[in-house]
Every structure is written in C-alpha cells, then in structure tokens.
Amino acid sequence: GDSVTQMEGPVTLSEEAFLTINCTYTATGYPSLFWYVQYPGEGLQLLLKATKADDKGSNKGFEATYRKETTSFHLEKGSVQVSDSAVYFCALKGGSYIPTFGRGTSLIVHP
Amino acid sequence: DAGVIQSPRHEVTEMGQEVTLRCKPISGHDYLFWYRQTMMRGLELLIYFNNNVPIDDSGMPEDRFSAKMPNASFSTLKIQPSEPRDSAVYFCASSRTGGEGETQYFGPGTRLLVL
Numbered sequence: 001g002d003s004v005t006q007m008e009g010p011v012t013l014s015e016e017a018f019l020t021i022n023c024t025y026t027a028t029g030y031p032s033l034f035w036y037v038q039y040p041g042e043g044l045q046l047l048l049k050a051t052k053a054d055d056k057g058s059n060k061g062f063e064a065t066y067r068k069e070t071t072s073f074h075l076e077k078g079s080v081q082v083s084d085s086a087v088y089f090c091a092l093k094g095g096s097y098i099p100t101f102g103r104g105t106s107l108i109v110h111p
Numbered sequence: 112d113a114g115v116i117q118s119p120r121h122e123v124t125e126m127g128q129e130v131t132l133r134c135k136p137i138s139g140h141d142y143l144f145w146y147r148q149t150m151m152r153g154l155e156l157l158i159y160f161n162n163n164v165p166i167d168d169s170g171m172p173e174d175r176f177s178a179k180m181p182n183a184s185f186s187t188l189k190i191q192p193s194e195p196r197d198s199a200v201y202f203c204a205s206s207r208t209g210g211e212g213e214t215q216y217f218g219p220g221t222r223l224l225v226l
Contacts, residue, residue, distance in 0.1 A: 032213065043115075043202055043217035044154075089154070093213050097142065097161065103153045 002027045006090045006102035013109050019077040021105045023064075023090035026071065031094035033057075033066050033073040038087045038104070047075075047088070085109045115218035117203050123224045129191040132221045134203030135184055144215065145178055145188050146202040154202075160186065193225045 006023045013019060025033065032051045036044040048057030053068035062077045073090060090102040116135040124130055136143050144159040158168040163180045171178070175194070180186040190197055200222050204215040 034214065036215075036217075043219050044204075044215075045217065046214050049214065098156060098159065098167065099213075099215060101154050 002031070002092060002094050002096065002100040004090050004092055004100050004102040006088075006105050009087075009104070009106035011105060011107050013080055013107070015082055015109055015111050016079045017109075019075070019080045019084075019107070021075040021088055021090075021107070023073045023075065023102060024071055025073065025090070025092050025100075027092055027094045027100075029094055030068075031092040033064070034091040034093070034099075035062070035064055035073070035075050036089040036091060036101075038089065040086070044089060080107070080109045082109045082111055115203055115205055115216050117201075117218035117221050119221060120219060121222045121224075123226065124193055125226050126194055127192045128225075129189065130193045130197075130223060130225075132188040132201050132203075132223070134186045134188070134218060136186070136203070136205030137207075137216055138184065140205035140207045140216070141183075142206045142208065142213075143180060143186050144204040144206075145186070146204065146217075148200045148202060148220070149198075157188070190223075193223075195225045198223055198225050 003026045034049045035047040037047045038044045048059040050057040050066035056065045064073050064075045087104045087106050089104045093099040118133045145157040147155045157170045158178045160180045178188045200220045202220045204217045206215045
C-alpha cells in the first residue's frame with residue numbers, strides 16, 4: 001500500500017538558517033504530493049503541492065520538487081523565521097480516495 | 112467560504128459520558144473525513160464519507176465510536192461511553208473530487224479531555 005516516510009523531529013534551527021525536511025514515499029502510479037503545516041493549536045493547512053513528476057510546489061518561501069526517480073518530495077526554505085515554527089506533514093494521494101500522511105516533523109526556530 | 116467548521120472547540124467531560132462532535136464541511140465538497148490526533152499515535156483516519164455515505168470506518172477504534180452524515184452540510188462523531196484514552200484532538204476535513212489535486216481542508220479541531 002501507499003506510505004510516506006519523513007524525518008523524525010524535532011528539527012531545531014536558528015532564525016535565517018536553511019531548512020530541509022526529507023520526505024520519501026511509496027505508491028503505485030502517479031500520486032499527487034502535498035506538504036501540510038500545523039501551527040500550534042490549529043488544524044492542518046495546505047502549504048504546497050505538486051501533481052506530477054518534476055513539478056515544483058512553492059508557497060511562503062517554501063519549495064518542494066516532485067522527484068519520481070528518487071520517490072522524494074523534500075521541503076526546503078532558504079531562511080526560516082520564528083513564525084515558521086510548526087509541525088510539517090508530508091502526504092500523498094494516489095488512486096485511493098484516502099490520503100496518506102507522514103508522522104509529521106516538528107520545527108522549532110529560535111531567534 | 113468560512114472553511115470547515117467544528118464545534119465545540121474544547122470539550123471536557125467525565126468518563127462514561129456521551130460526547131458529540133460536530134462538523135460542517137466546505138460547501139460543494141463531496142468527501143468528509145474524521146481524524147484523531149495524539150502524541151503517541153499521530154494523525155489517524157477514523158472514518159470517511161462520500162456524498163454522505165460512509166465508505167470506510169475501519170479506523171474507528173471500537174463500537175463506542177459512531178459517525179453520521181445526515182446531509183451534505185453536517186456530520187457528527189459520537190463517543191458513548193467516553194473513556195480517558197479517548198482524550199485527543201479530533202479533526203474534520205473535507206475535499207472535492209478532482210478539485211485542486213484533491214487537497215484536504217481541515218477544521219480547527221475539537222480538543223477533547225475525558226477525566
């Protein structure tokens with residue numbers, strides 16, 4: 001079945017540092033890939049997505065590229081801010097109507 | 112649109128009591144999902160509906176849990192009787208077939224504490 005593996009957290013960074021959160025997936029066919037973000041006390045919200053190989057999703061300075069050859073969708077940001085502190089979820093949606101979420105990676109950014 | 116609406120936002124109850132969580136999905140969305148989130152188990156899918164019909168409830172932990180969707184704009188998740196291990200954040204999410212890559216839109220969650 002489909003699965004998503006993302007790096008364990010927490011990831012702790014200083015403000016303006018470079019961020020990478022790794023995500024790899026297993027799926028049949030050509031799934032859509034997503035990154036969701038959950039701020040403290042809130043529900044998950046879509047951060048970015050990509051629906052086909054080599055697509056790059058981007059939003060709020062975050063980027064991720066759909067790499068079919070490595071089955072990866074790593075999240076990056078060049079310069080993090082304290083306000084980026086949150087939990088980040090990688091997810092995929094294939095042929096099933098049930099999306100598959102990773103376990104989530106907590107990001108803590110210090111001033 | 113106001114987004115997915117959940118009520119109550121917080122619920123504190125005593126063991127053995129009935130708890131009812133409510134959700135209003137985004138208008139026009141044909142899928143509705145109920146999730147539970149805990150530190151130990153992360154995000155778990157409990158049940159989902161398509162066009163108001165329950166499709167898969169294999170994630171419902173036991174018979175104490177039940178969910179209904181009487182119409183396209185309303186769903187409930189009921190726990191009867193509640194137990195302390197049911198304490199968690201419960202999320203409702205909705206999506207539209209073929210829309211926006213089928214992005215899920217989550218509500219703010221109901222934080223349930225069973226004493």
